[in-house]
Amino acid sequence: MSSETKKILTTDGIPLEESLKKSERKNKIKAFLLVAPLLFFLLITYVFPIGEMLFRSIDDRMVSKMLPKTYVAMEKWDGKELPSEEVFEAFYLDYKILVENKTAGKLSTQLNYEKNGFKSVLKKLARKQKKFTEGNYKEQIMAVHKRWRDVDYWRAIKRRAPEYSYSKYLKGIDMYENEDGNIVQVSEDRRIHRILWTRTLEVAFFVTVFCFLMAYPIAYLLATLPMKYSNLLMICVLLPFWTSLLVRTASWMILLQQQGIVNDFFVFTGLVADDNRPEMMYNKTGTYVAMTQILLPFMVLPLYSVMKTISPSLMRAGKSLGGTPFVTFFKIYFPLTIPGIGAGCLLVFILAIGYYITPALVGGASGTLISNQIAFHMKSTLDWSFASAMGLMLLAGVLAVYWVYNKLVGIDNIKLG
Numbered sequence: 001m002s003s004e005t006k007k008i009l010t011t012d013g014i015p016l017e018e019s020l021k022k023s024e025r026k027n028k029i030k031a032f033l034l035v036a037p038l039l040f041f042l043l044i045t046y047v048f049p050i051g052e053m054l055f056r057s058i059d060d061r062m063v064s065k066m067l068p069k070t071y072v073a074m075e076k077w078d079g080k081e082l083p084s085e086e087v088f089e090a091f092y093l094d095y096k097i098l099v100e101n102k103t104a105g106k107l108s109t110q111l112n113y114e115k116n117g118f119k120s121v122l123k124k125l126a127r128k129q130k131k132f133t134e135g136n137y138k139e140q141i142m143a144v145h146k147r148w149r150d151v152d153y154w155r156a157i158k159r160r161a162p163e164y165s166y167s168k169y170l171k172g173i174d175m176y177e178n179e180d181g182n183i184v185q186v187s188e189d190r191r192i193h194r195i196l197w198t199r200t201l202e203v204a205f206f207v208t209v210f211c212f213l214m215a216y217p218i219a220y221l222l223a224t225l226p227m228k229y230s231n232l233l234m235i236c237v238l239l240p241f242w243t244s245l246l247v248r249t250a251s252w253m254i255l256l257q258q259q260g261i262v263n264d265f266f267v268f269t270g271l272v273a274d275d276n277r278p279e280m281m282y283n284k285t286g287t288y289v290a291m292t293q294i295l296l297p298f299m300v301l302p303l304y305s306v307m308k309t310i311s312p313s314l315m316r317a318g319k320s321l322g323g324t325p326f327v328t329f330f331k332i333y334f335p336l337t338i339p340g341i342g343a344g345c346l347l348v349f350i351l352a353i354g355y356y357i358t359p360a361l362v363g364g365a366s367g368t369l370i371s372n373q374i375a376f377h378m379k380s381t382l383d384w385s386f387a388s389a390m391g392l393m394l395l396a397g398v399l400a401v402y403w404v405y406n407k408l409v410g411i412d413n414i415k416l417g
Contacts, residue, residue: 050395057168057389063160066107067094071161079155079180087154088138092129099126113383115156121145168389173197193373193390200369201397203287203359204352210292211299211348212341218296219303219340224312237300245294249358252290256280256362282364290358295351299344306340342409350398370394 008015064071069090077083098104104126111118128144142148159167159177170176170183174191178184185191218237222230240248255261263277272278280286310333318328356371370390377387
């Protein structure tokens with residue numbers, strides 16, 4: 001019997017194998033069409049923005065396109081002394097075109113990110129260059145402003161030569177690449193970003209600790225009290241979610257000020273003198289208090305959902321075996337709540353590390369976090385490439401925390417109920 005006669009056919013006369021493959025293809029297409037909206041949503045709202053942020057953080061083509069002749073002339077310059085006449089002439093010709101096209105402002109903004117003071121000297125150069133004579137451009141440009149005699153300003157221009165650069169990431173940790181190609185630290189009076197990174201991690205850590213210490217007994221009560229009382233307590237926990245974040249932060253600003261209700265209570269109870277009221281606003285204290293209250297429900301809910309699944313009979317069994325309430329709690333009950341602790345701590349820490357509204361309002365100068373600096377560069381200085389670099393560094397930090405947690409505790413141990 002031939003192989004053709006052995007094939008099983010469907011009622012339509014099509015080989016069964018081909019019919020099954022066709023049906024499988026249709027099912028795969030249907031499955032893809034079902035998940036396609038979610039896939040496109042993730043691409044549009046997550047993948048594309050992160051990709052754009054990554055590209056913007058290393059994209060430096062604007063300056064190199066504005067000063068093409070200058071960067072060609074600078075290729076032979078070692079950066080140790082003032083550049084030659086050739087570089088000055090090339091810069092004059094490039095800048096003259098920018099002034100005529102009314103795009104010189106973009107160049108001054110970009111170079112001012114690299115070195116403060118560029119805006120003023122470039123504006124003055126734009127006014128004076130109309131009187132320049134042909135030749136001897138070096139002397140004429142240096143006569144416009146004394147900063148053109150400072151080699152650091154020309155080095156700043158040279159540092160913007162590559163079309164793609166990681167200089168923004170170095171700037172985010174208070175470092176830069178000098179003219180010799182070595183990565184060095186900025187001067188001590190300009191080292192602010194490392195302080196902000198350290199402060200951000202510190203605030204996020206302590207807010208997480210405070211939330212845990214306050215949320216654990218609340219979640220325990222929610223899980224053990226009778227239903228009518230636990231429901232009432234749950235409403236109190238969820239009530240902040242029904243109130244605007246801005247309203248809650250403004251309320252803490254009123255409560256924590258020196259003439260506020262909290263200080264009035266301290267004076268009334270005799271804890272402090274009226275003329276020695278503690279400052280709890282525009283510092284870390286206000287940041288800790290406000291952020292802990294706002295993020296507390298994110299710790300309570302994971303803990304409660306895990307505690308609710310723990311049988312009360314386990315504690316009774318431990319006591320019946322001779323264990324004291326303290327020993328029974330820490331030997332039996334507490335280890336069973338670790339998955340909820342992990343979920344709550346990870347959630348609160350990740351939220352706290354990126355918070356910026358509350359620290360901006362109640363933190364003041366000493367409570368400013370790295371997220372506030374990102375918002376500042378996005379809205380005020382318009383240095384979006386630097387803001388993108390710091391945003392990606394913050395994202396990398398969150399992923400690092402997630403990775404460390406997975407190695408130490410294990411993501412599989414996280415439970416939300």
